[in-house]
Amino acid sequence: MSSDTYDFIVVGGGTAGLVVASRLSEDPRQRVLVLEAGADTNSDPRIKIPASWVSLQGTDMDWGFRTEPQPLLGGRSIGVSQGKILGGSSSINAQVFVPCNPAVIDHWNSSLGNSGWDWETFSPYYAKAYTTPPVDDSLAVKLGIDGWTGHSSAHGPLPTSFPGNPSHPIRKAWADTFRANGHYQTQDPFIDGAQGSFSCLATVDPVTKERTSAATAYYHPNRARKNLHVLTNATVERIRFDGEDQKRATGVVYNYNGEHREVTCSKEVILAAGALQSPKVLELSGVGNTKFLGKHGIEPVIDLPGVGENLFDHLVNTTSFGAVDDLETLDPLILDPSVGEQAAKDFAERQTGLLTSMGVYTYAYLPIMEHISGEGQKRLKKLLQDNPPAPGDGPDQIRAQAYYKIAERGLLDPKQASGAYLSFIGPWGGPPEPGSRTLTLCVMLSQPLSRGSVHIGSKDISAAPIVDPNYLSNPLDLDLFAEHMLYIETLARSAPLTDLLKHPIIHRDPASDLTDLETARKWVQKNSNSMWHLGGSCAMLPRQMNGVVDSTLKVYGTTNLRIVDSSAIPLMSTANLQATVFAFAERAADLIKEAWSQK
Template identity: 50%
Template sequence: MLLTTYDFVIVGGGTAGLVLASRLSEDPTQRILVLEAGTDLSEDISIKTPGLYHSLKNTEADWGFRSQPQRHLKGRTLDLNQGRGLGGSSSINAQVFAPPTWKSLDTWDSVLGNRGWNRNSLKEYYARAFTFPLVDQEFETVLGVDGWTKSTQRGNGPIQLSLAGDAKHPIRKAWADTFRAKGMYMGSNPLCDVSDDSAMIGSFSCLSSIDPVSKTRSYATSAYLKTDALLHPVKDRPNLLILPGASVEKILFDGVDAKRATAVQYKHNGKTLTASPAKEIILAAGALQSPKILELSGIGIREILVKHGIELVKDLPVGENLQDHLVCGVSFEAVDHLETLDDIARQEPLAVSKAMEEYNSNKTGTGPLTHIGMHTYAFLPIMTEPDSRDAIRARAYYEIAKRSALNPKEPSAAYLSGTGQVLHPVDPDSDSPVKPVPGKFITLSILPSQPLSRGSVHIGSSDPSVAPIIDPNYLSNPIDAEIMAQQMLYLEDIANSPPLSSLLKHPLRRRDPASHITNMEEAKRFAETTSVSMWHYTGTCAMLPEEAGGVVSHELKVYGVEGLRVVDSSAVPLISTANIQSTVYAFAEKAADLIKQEYGLK
């Protein structure tokens, strides 16, 4: 049924947008329109198959953005991938479902001034988004998840989680036992235990948004548009219209003093159209696109809008405060008998053919394409004494940085393992290998949890078809470079620690000779040369008090205008401890409730 009038217009059918569409359309009296620039790629085998996610980069499923040259990364430009199509980035991400620390969520309220946004208010929304996999107690030790059966918050939401891949892969138990010996093992599932802050330091097995039964990607499209409790597909609700191929150009406003968002202007099938909601417009285009749409609409920094001849509606720091995680890793050669994904990485015809046949021949899916090789994680503080501790302390001017960067009870980095070699950018003047090399590898990587560097994303033209100018400004804050280097140095200690060390060849052999780092300067140089984005963009339309540089209030309403909210990762005020997809789902779930409560909806 084609709707002609709407209560809500949602700009963006990505992760947050489809959560909102599903929840708001639960009330049959409400008419919902979702405008999505991309298409419905839910039947694409590359999206469905977990192990093929790398093949989605720079395809029609990806906006394919590039950063500005990064001054602190040797002038490199980085790929900044963002999902384009129904499901947004949840359709192309690495399917890692790592939680934030609960203390970091508390800072949204206590430090950043967002009333009602803390662990106590958000824990139910995390649980509402996912269903935690059942684990037989007898297999807990093998899986490296001792104590998880005692967890209470298992969730019953649409996203289906699993401990993807071979449950008996030795890296799970080896990782758990290695950190257990160091006194840093998480005894419970970090998604479940919201009361024990000590549970947020140490190692844990990595959950993935991969359906444990079908072995396919579980994401916003497959989960939130699936059949509801009444056995009706959500996407077929008569009060919900999802319109792919609709490129939003700008938001239109009425009023002289009190501005109200009245319509969305978009292009569809070559025609310029408008959609006018009775209640409000919800912007959910993501951290790299929502700022662009606001600026094209007249909401942003005055000087930028004047430069491009755009009439000012409201002067706000739109596009500032861009945050992202860098990741840097070292691939160590593994023992010959270990199962890895290296033959797939090398695209060996026999291995690829066998993997595809194995995955497709069984309805439940088996083999190397059922996962991405990422089985384990750890949240750790700085593990070695910093070379310039006084300088770090002096520069830690944010209260959050003081609490996390130097606190031995809070993580300053997330560590992860991957069963296979990782290709990274290389110094053109080095002998570093560009392509996959022979052998089997385990890659140990780190990402700084709470980077202090801040970047920006702004329009470079008043033409809506022109991509935004994105400058993440990575490692511009010297604290980030110090912490990253310190954590990189600790990778060697982990690789040499038993029983994990028994899975590696000794003396340690590295895929890239340049990754043999022994001091801070070498660690910094390697990070500057090889680090890449984790695609965890947040903060560009930050939920903060207006006087503190916020764009939206704690109700997610854009300051200075009526009828307009932002609900996506751009409004998340502080980057998560690790991967952000779990936080975006919870964020959108809570936003849906805020909207329902305001309008008295079911």
């Protein structure tokens, strides 16, 4: 397309950006441009092969951001991978595809002031994004889904599957363990939302066994559209505005092959650069805290103090156990080159073997089990009473108080999850022991109260943003996380899951044998890392809570600038963010279409 004017300019060709661009370009009258800083390298075998996702970290397909040193994680700087590639993080992540708990989505509306954003309205957009995989009835028991009373019948662009070996015993053992304790998910979690244990989907094609992503599912099938133009290796520098009180985004300045270029829009600029870079683009464009912008010599256009604030993320922690010798794990793939060669051959010739899975088969969304008891409830209530938000009526205080009330309601409800557990068939974060097999149990703190920030450090477009998630800064988070880690020890000794482990129980790291809250706290602080589920930094919240976008995702103070990525999500998903970002972008596309249908 030779025109320098488009109806819609999408800044960022990642997960959300490609969903929105694909949907808007369904109307051949709408001219859509996507500007993506990375390349389209989705044909790289490392991307296609599910088990190769770890090898993508630190490559030129990963922005390779790191946090500021985190005082409550022993001063460590934490890596936060984000995709620098067409398809964004959906092209380099671990492919887990799980829904949010309905109560969390309902809070977007009821507790955080976003009219029209509740589970009833939002949940159909999951189904609009992905396709339910076909499942042979004979495999239902082995997959751990034989107890489901219903299955989703989604038919969206994104193929999904139950990855890897369908007969792997972890799925049935996981399902039966949670059946025994009353926390088994009785139907497909995408029907009414996840609560309890379930076998998880992955963005892996059920036929080819290759990764699927926003690039392969939304862009590649539609790249022949004459009204859709995707420009890769194009780094956006700033958004241009005109107007007085309400600013209108007129276009975008970007760098392509060392050349500064400008493109204009007739309808909207749509920001989809991700949780760490959508705030960066806004600040470089003069949208943010005016005092902060002035320090960097940037002329303010719109005073929005919430830009870059309210950053959230999931921390993950793990315990790796010695597994029985006949359990299929990824240990040999890591240790023995000949096993890797055979696995590559199996994948290439028959689409089978160890490379067909990223290693994650099962999930569970759980409360802290001890808090279900009367004594546990007393301890939890004291934790809440001892860690209230700061009083005050400023925007930051009002926002913190709202999040605290959400956490309080959820934690005191024994049916609501505060942690997400998963199994991994191999060692996590360290090399395996020669000749050994490993099963790792992991947990994420689903709704931490700690919030951080991400801001530019200079006017230099090439400079990485300053990322400070402020992990565990709310004392409540550390204690809750430690309690969830202790439950891993209970799980490891619960039948029939425990039958997959060697006995006596072997902790691959002796320090991970957690016996009380104090040892668990120390383990959390020493070993927790990011799950790269970053969001909230341009939150959809009322202005009195220092929100950045309204409930139509329009940036306050503008007439035609929207944000459609995870930075706008006001309260994080229960676990992995990918499915919720796809659904969020699908909803955003409909909102944009509705806004222009009468114009």
